[in-house]
Amino acid sequence: xxxxxxxxxxxxxxxxxxxxxxxxxxxxxxxxxxxxxxxxxxxxxxxxxxxxxxxxxxxxxxxxxxxxxxxxxxxxxxxxxxxxxxxxxxxxxxxxxxxxxxxx
Amino acid sequence: xxxxxxxxxxxxxxxxxxxxxxxxxxxxxxxxxxxxxxxxxxxxxxxxxxxxxxxxxxxxxxxxxxxxxxxxxxxxxxxxxxxxxxxxxxxxxxxxxxxxxxxxxxxxxxxxxxxxxxxxxxxxxxxxxxxxxxxxxxxxxxxxxxxxxxxxxxxxxxxxxxxxxxxxxxxxxxxxxxxxxxxxxxxxxxxxxxxxxxxxxxxxxxxxxxxxxxxxxxxxxxxxxxxxxxxxxxxxxxxxxxxxxxxxxxxxxxxxx
Numbered sequence: 213x214x215x216x217x218x219x220x221x222x223x224x225x226x227x228x229x230x231x232x233x234x235x236x237x238x239x240x241x242x243x244x245x246x247x248x249x250x251x252x253x254x255x256x257x258x259x260x261x262x263x264x265x266x267x268x269x270x271x272x273x274x275x276x277x278x279x280x281x282x283x284x285x286x287x288x289x290x291x292x293x294x295x296x297x298x299x300x301x302x303x304x305x306x307x308x309x310x311x312x313x314x315x316x
Numbered sequence: 317x318x319x320x321x322x323x324x325x326x327x328x329x330x331x332x333x334x335x336x337x338x339x340x341x342x343x344x345x346x347x348x349x350x351x352x353x354x355x356x357x358x359x360x361x362x363x364x365x366x367x368x369x370x371x372x373x374x375x376x377x378x379x380x381x382x383x384x385x386x387x388x389x390x391x392x393x394x395x396x397x398x399x400x401x402x403x404x405x406x407x408x409x410x411x412x413x414x415x416x417x418x419x420x421x422x423x424x425x426x427x428x429x430x431x432x433x434x435x436x437x438x439x440x441x442x443x444x445x446x447x448x449x450x451x452x453x454x455x456x457x458x459x460x461x462x463x464x465x466x467x468x469x470x471x472x473x474x475x476x477x478x479x480x481x482x483x484x485x486x487x488x489x490x491x492x493x494x495x496x497x498x499x500x501x502x503x504x505x506x507x508x509x510x511x512x513x514x515x516x517x518x519x520x521x522x523x524x525x526x527x528x529x530x531x532x533x534x535x536x537x538x539x540x541x542x543x544x545x546x547x548x549x550x551x552x553x554x555x556x557x558x559x560x561x562x563x564x565x566x567x568x569x570x571x572x573x
Contacts, residue, residue, distance in 0.1 A: 246483045249476075256476065263475025266482075 228285025231277060232293065235286065238269055319406040322349075322416055323361040325384045326566070327427060328392035330355045338387055341366060341380050351417045352424070357388045357395075358416070365401040389566050394435045396427065397566040430571065437512065438538045438564030442548065444503055444530040445522060448492050450556035455491050462487055496529045503530050503551060510544040511536040515569050526558070533569040 245262050248254050254262065277283045323341065333350040340346040340359035349356045368374055378400055385397045404419065406412045420427070456462050465484045469477045508514050513535035519528040536544065545561075552559040 242479075242482050243486075246479055246486075249479055250483075259479065260473050260475035263478040265475075267475065267478045 223280070224282055224285045227280055228282045228289050231273065231282060231286045232289035234273060235290065236293075238266070238273065241269075242266060319363065320360045320412060321363045321403045321405040322356070322358040322412045323366075324398045324402045324404060324416075325357040325359070325381065326388050326395040326397040327420075327431075328355045328357070328388065328395045329353055329431065330392065336384075336387065336391075338384060339380075340384055341377050346384055349413065349416065351420050354420045354424070354427070355392065356416055356420070357384065361403055363403075363405045365403055385566050394431055395566060396430055396434065396571055397568050398571075399568060434535075434567050434570065436537055437535050437567060437570075439567040439569055440511070440534045440536055440541065440544070440561065440563035441565070442507060442530070442532045442534055442544075443520075443528055443560040444499075444551060445526045445528050445558045445560070446496070446499070447526050447556045447558075449525050451495060452488060452492065455488075455495060459491065462491070496527075500530050504532070506547045506551075507532060507534065507544065510541075510547055513570055517569075534563075535567055535570045538564055 245259075245266060249259050249262075277286055323344075325340070325346065330348075331350055331353065332355070333348060335345055335347045336357065338346040341361070344359045344361065346357060346359045349358055366377055368377075381400050385395070388395050389397075404412050404416050407415060410418075456466075462484065465480060465487065469480045469484065472480060504514070504516075511534040515533040517531040517533055519531050522528050534544070548559045548561055551557055
């Protein structure tokens with residue numbers, strides 16, 4: 213898949229963001245698949261097909277990141293998301309932080 | 317004409333008004349202002365805090381700030397350091413110096429208590445890092461679930477093996493988190509017993525594969541860090557663990573009790 217945008221920064225930004233979201237969705241699919249596998253609601257054949265599909269998805273994401281040189285950008289978006297969620301969870305657990313706006 | 321403000325470096329006790337033969341931020345000379353037995357180490361500045369979007373400029377300013385505070389610590393032995401960018405401004409009818417002196421009078425009791433608490437003490441930074449790739453094998457040895465999963469992966473077709481591999485990775489991650497938590501509690505207790513006060517700081521990101529699992533600021537009497545040193549050495553000797561021990565610093569983190 214070729215993406216041609218003049219501004220390198222813009223490409224990195226948008227593609228990094230998109231791939232970060234794709235990775236998060238992929239992670240969710242993984243967790244769900246493992247749950248189904250463990251829960252016994254899948255046949256061995258279904259599990260095999262699911263596993264192979266996720267493997268291919270992994271390969272496609274990695275290939276795209278490498279070809280477009282956005283591995284760093286994706287990492288950076290995901291780290292940012294982690295920090296954001298961390299901060300929110302902390303504030304929800306400590307309501308006083310909501311009113312005092314302590315720096316994280 | 318904008319009246320000058322005072323940029324505050326630290327407070328100490330004494331009676332000697334003098335220039336400190338030192339340049340502060342922007343090359344402005346640093347001086348000691350005396351009032352009722354208090355010394356404020358200051359420099360003149362504008363009426364607004366120093367601001368810059370340039371990281372390098374900010375870093376340089378911080379270094380200068382720390383440099384001045386270090387010199388003051390040498391000179392006055394016990395100080396109450398201010399964090400970066402604390403300034404006192406003039407208000408209608410009063411100069412910054414007037415406001416500083418008024419503030420010192422108002423806060424004198426509280427400041428005296430703080431100073432007493434910090435007298436002869438310094439701040440030390442303690443960080444413990446570990447290398448999960450070295451810890452994991454030891455965890456696996458005692459974990460039948462991980463061992464069974466590994467065996468299963470070898471005997472299954474590609475797709476199933478992939479899912480099992482991901483399951484194993486999640487498991488390893490969970491076990492490592494649990495171990496890190498346990499180690500933190502043990503190390504914290506050992507360190508707490510050797511120092512007067514401890515503040516838990518946020519763990520910083522490290523260069524993979526190492527991770528920081530403990531980051532503490534400790535307040536301890538200068539020259540009485542032998543017990544702490546012994547504890548930290550023992551921790552550093554555990555395979556897979558490294559310790560970073562820094563200080564003595566002026567007690568920035570402990571000024572506010």
